[in-house]
Amino acid sequence: xxxxxxxxxxxxxxxxxxxxxxxxxxxxxxxxxxxxxxxxxxxxxxxxxxxxxxxxxxxxxxxxxxxxxxxxxxxxxxxxxxxxxxxxxxxxxxxxxxxxxxxxxxxxxxxxxxxxxxxxxxxxxxxxxxxxxxxxxxxxxxxxxxxxxxxxxxxxxxxxxxxxxxxxxxxxxxxxxxxxxxxxxxxxxxxxxxxxxxxxxxxxxxxxxxxxxxxxx
Amino acid sequence: xxxxxxxxxxxxxxxxxxxxxxxxxxxxxxxxxxxxxxxxxxxxxxxxxxxxxxxxxxxxxxxxxxxxxxxxxxxxxxxxxxxxxxxxxxxxxxxxxxx
Numbered sequence: 001x002x003x004x005x006x007x008x009x010x011x012x013x014x015x016x017x018x019x020x021x022x023x024x025x026x027x028x029x030x031x032x033x034x035x036x037x038x039x040x041x042x043x044x045x046x047x048x049x050x051x052x053x054x055x056x057x058x059x060x061x062x063x064x065x066x067x068x069x070x071x072x073x074x075x076x077x078x079x080x081x082x083x084x085x086x087x088x089x090x091x092x093x094x095x096x097x098x099x100x101x102x103x104x105x106x107x108x109x110x111x112x113x114x115x116x117x118x119x120x121x122x123x124x125x126x127x128x129x130x131x132x133x134x135x136x137x138x139x140x141x142x143x144x145x146x147x148x149x150x151x152x153x154x155x156x157x158x159x160x161x162x163x164x165x166x167x168x169x170x171x172x173x174x175x176x177x178x179x180x181x182x183x184x185x186x187x188x189x190x191x192x193x194x195x196x197x198x199x200x201x202x203x204x205x206x207x208x209x210x211x212x213x214x215x216x217x
Numbered sequence: 218x219x220x221x222x223x224x225x226x227x228x229x230x231x232x233x234x235x236x237x238x239x240x241x242x243x244x245x246x247x248x249x250x251x252x253x254x255x256x257x258x259x260x261x262x263x264x265x266x267x268x269x270x271x272x273x274x275x276x277x278x279x280x281x282x283x284x285x286x287x288x289x290x291x292x293x294x295x296x297x298x299x300x301x302x303x304x305x306x307x308x309x310x311x312x313x314x315x316x
Contacts, residue, residue, distance in 0.1 A: 025279075025280055025282065025283060028275075028279060028283045028286075029282065029283060029286050032283065032286040032287050032289075032290070033286060035287075035290060036286070036289055036290030036293070037290075039290035039291060039293075039294055040290070040293065040294065040297075043294040043297060043298075044297075047297060047298060047301055050298070050302075051301065051302075051305055054302075054305055054306065055305075069243075069246065073239065073243050076239055077236065077239060080232065080235045080236065080239065080265075081232070083232075083235075083269060083273050084228060084229070084231075084232040084273075086273070087223075087228050087272075087273045088225065088228060091222070091225060091228065094222070193275075196273075196274075197274055200269050200270075200273045200274045201274075203269060203273075204265075204266045204269055204270070207262050207265045207266050207269070208259075208262050208266065210242075210262070211242060211258035211259060211261070211262045212259075212262075215242065215243075215246050215254075215258045216254070216255050216258065217254070
């Protein structure tokens, strides 16, 4: 009995390239799910900020004008530059120049530390000026309590961001070490790319924190 | 999949655009824009975030599924804001309720 079977023109097995592409897509999806949870974490704080800003517009403008806008702008420039070096690190890691990639990652870490140093100096300045509710708060305007609320939100949001950045700096370091001990890994540039996604996300959070805390008056 | 990633030149162009937007937002801070001030500074922040997401985070070069996952988080955030301000922004539209 003859049976005509229709064979597909090409075998159904995915090629190595297709498998790799699929793995990378799954990695990116997982990372974006994690980042979505981070969006909701920071988003909740932004929501609280806007609700109270809507309730006390004058006090929030007053609190904002107490902050050092130039340090905020400088830190934005530092973080944007660190995103460029991170993107270049991923680019170099995807290519074949692992050494250049490590160099760009070290530069990214240094810029992250510079951001934290400037932020720390700013916190110190805020403390000296009596802008830290609970520790040293000497502001005495008509809407003292609402200005204190603004400053509490400022410290919580920037400190949570600084915590994320610190974790990011450590993770970039981990990626460098990982690349050194496993140079012939299955897909060596993938950890760099994933940590890059996290780094750029932290940059985006600051891109919104800067106008919201320093510029809205 | 990774052949359509941005080039080094694109990264530097995006970085240049980001710095220009930063200068624009700081500059706009010193211009009396009145009620448009928050619109301008938040609009510029949105533009910056979009540039970072599309080019630095490779979303523009990614598959539709990755694009969907990337958009989902922001979409839920938008719903979060819309529903909350649907309440807070309209509460005092009916004065009798608050007397």
